[in-house]
Amino acid sequence: MSRLHPFTLLAIAGSLPALAWILPAPAGGAWAAAVALVLTLTPGARPGFTSVFRTAVLTAAPFWLFLLLLHDVPTTVAIGLRITTMVASFVWLVATLEPARLVEAMVAAGWSASIAYLLAATLSAVPVLKARARRIVEAQRCRGLSPRGGIAARLRALRALALPLVLSALHEVDERALALETRGLVPGIRRTPLAPPPDPALEQATRWALLLGCLAALVWRFVLPRLT
Amino acid sequence: MSIRLLALIPVAAAISLALSAAVDAVALPLFLDTTGTILATALAGPGVGIATGVVTSAVNTLRNPTFWPFVVVQIIVALYAWVAARAGLFRSFRTAVPAGLGLGVIASVTSTPISYLVFGCTTTGGIALTTALGKALGLPPLGACFFGSFVSDFGDKAVTFALVTSVLHALPRRTAARFPWALRAIGAA
Numbered sequence: 037m038s039r040l041h042p043f044t045l046l047a048i049a050g051s052l053p054a055l056a057w058i059l060p061a062p063a064g065g066a067w068a069a070a071v072a073l074v075l076t077l078t079p080g081a082r083p084g085f086t087s088v089f090r091t092a093v094l095t096a097a098p099f100w101l102f103l104l105l106l107h108d109v110p111t112t113v114a115i116g117l118r119i120t121t122m123v124a125s126f127v128w129l130v131a132t133l134e135p136a137r138l139v140e141a142m143v144a145a146g147w148s149a150s151i152a153y154l155l156a157a158t159l160s161a162v163p164v165l166k167a168r169a170r171r172i173v174e175a176q177r178c179r180g181l182s183p184r185g186g187i188a189a190r191l192r193a194l195r196a197l198a199l200p201l202v203l204s205a206l207h208e209v210d211e212r213a214l215a216l217e218t219r220g221l222v223p224g225i226r227r228t229p230l231a232p233p234p235d236p237a238l239e240q241a242t243r244w245a246l247l248l249g250c251l252a253a254l255v256w257r258f259v260l261p262r263l264t
Numbered sequence: 265m266s267i268r269l270l271a272l273i274p275v276a277a278a279i280s281l282a283l284s285a286a287v288d289a290v291a292l293p294l295f296l297d298t299t300g301t302i303l304a305t306a307l308a309g310p311g312v313g314i315a316t317g318v319v320t321s322a323v324n325t326l327r328n329p330t331f332w333p334f335v336v337v338q339i340i341v342a343l344y345a346w347v348a349a350r351a352g353l354f355r356s357f358r359t360a361v362p363a364g365l366g367l368g369v370i371a372s373v374t375s376t377p378i379s380y381l382v383f384g385c386t387t388t389g390g391i392a393l394t395t396a397l398g399k400a401l402g403l404p405p406l407g408a409c410f411f412g413s414f415v416s417d418f419g420d421k422a423v424t425f426a427l428v429t430s431v432l433h434a435l436p437r438r439t440a441a442r443f444p445w446a447l448r449a450i451g452a453a
Contacts, residue, residue: 053329057382095328102392103384106399115384119330126329150270154315157274158281158323165282173289183290190290191423195430197286198296202303202431205275205282206439212271222267 037080042138043145044239048075049129051246056121058253062110065117072124081131088131092124099123135159137233144232149221157212169201268442269308276300276312277320281327293390294420297324298341298371302428305345306354307443313342330387333378340374341367341421345428348449354429355451364425368418375417376410385409391416 037045056068076089099119103112139152176196177183183193280300287294300320305313317338324331344367348354353363379387385395385405391412398408432440432450440446 098389099383099386102386102389105392105396106386107384111384115386119383119386122329126325130326150265153270154273154277154319155322157271158277158319159326161274161278162281162323165278166285169282169285173285187292190292194286194290194292194294194423195427197289198283198299198427199430199434201282201286202279202299202427203434205279206272206431206435209268209271209275210442212275213266213268216267216271221270 037075037078038082038132038134039080040132041233041235041239042133042141043235044243045129045133046138047243047246049125051250052125053118053122054250055253056118058250058257060257061114062117065114065121068121069117069124072121072128075128076124076131082134088128091131092120092127095127096120096123140229140231141233141235143227143229144235146226149225149227153216153221165201165205168204169197172200173197265311269312272304272308272443273312273316273319276304276316277323279303280316280320281324293416294423295416296420296424296427298338298421299424299427301338301342302345302424303431305342305445306349306428306432306449307440307446309349309445310342310346313345314339317342330383333382334375334387336378337371337375341371344370348425349445350448352448352451354425354432354449357426357429360425360429361422364422365418367425368421369414371421372410372413372417376406376413379413380406380409385412388416 052068052072056065058064059068073089073092076092081088096116096119100112100116103116103119107115135156139156142152142155143149176193181193181196183190183197277300280297283296283299287296297320298317301313301317304316318335321331321335321338348360348363348367353359379385379391385408386392393412394415395408395412398411399405401408401411403411429450432446435446437447437452440450
């Protein structure tokens with residue numbers, strides 16, 4: 037599955053939740069959820085993403101609990117199946133879609149290199165900043181900062197933890213801008229991808245079929261009943 | 265858009281997502297997931313703020329798919345922060361905190377229909393429990409859902425505005441002057 041073109045993976049992961057919401061409940065949601073859960077069982081997950089099915093089920097389970105707390109059983113089943121479809125589709129997508137391949141595919145398709153940069157740079161910056169946040173927490177604790185006490189004390193502690201993190205991140209902006217300029221990433225410039233993922237005609241046709249399928253379901257569900 | 269503003273967007277989005285580590289350390293019921301959006305808007309205007317909000321939602325969706333429908337809230341937050349920055353409301357806590365409380369109301373009004381229609385008010389455990397409390401208090405389903413969103417958003421946005429105000433005032437003037445809106449947001453220009 038991970039060898040599929042990134043746009044095909046996105047189209048599958050996007051159309052399943054859309055169909056779950058459009059088609060009548062609970063049958064529509066049940067079908068979509070079943071397909072999404074079967075996808076999580078297919079091989080081809082990226083290294084480090086094991087037991088995709090279990091992750092999807094564990095992520096969706098709390099929603100069912102909260103839905104039961106707030107709604108009757110038919111509503112719980114209807115909304116729960118839709119949420120399960122959404123969760124399973126995206127968990128599968130994250131497990132199979134390589135961010136670097138997505139960036140290559142976007143550049144190959146003529147998207148601005150800036151948009152591809154925004155996605156890739158954020159994905160790489162989050163773990164770096166999270167690790168820095170943990171180091172700041174440990175350093176401030178060594179200096180005697182207590183994250184306990186009343187709300188006012190905790191808010192003061194939060195400021196002492198968040199401020200160094202945000203300021204240090206902002207100071208990096210100039211360095212990043214310089215690096216981007218050096219690499220010629222100026223808006224409006226078309227770049228050539230090094231290894232664009234193959235995009236066979238069959239996959240392109242599948243993406244169109246999924247899009248048209250969603251549109252047809254929308255018309256069948258919401259437009260036709262008003263006309264008849 | 266200049267290269268510096270382009271470089272600001274992923275940094276601001278990553279700030280929103282990384283602050284959860286600081287929030288976890290102090291065990292407060294806060295999200296702070298709009299900090300980067302508000303900060304980017306206050307520094308560089310609505311275009312950069314909206315782009316930061318959309319990127320934040322897109323990357324957050326890869327971690328938890330329930331975030332994507334709330335991308336609208338990020339856009340509303342960016343527009344509100346722009347108005348606040350134009351009015352210089354980040355000049356002190358005295359002006360920033362009420363502005364943040366106002367945003368809390370607007371954010372909960374915006375997120376309630378999404379939470380109600382898409383998730384049946386179960387976006388997070390906290391919201392589901394406060395919604396259940398609202399139902400127990402006799403509120404209608406949509407009212408209970410608003411109550412749940414309001415309880416989680418009201419304080420969160422006030423703290424976020426206060427934090428952004430702290431950051432803007434702690435930035436050296438020379439650094440702040442490199443961003444088009446920073447000095448105006450704190451009432452220094």
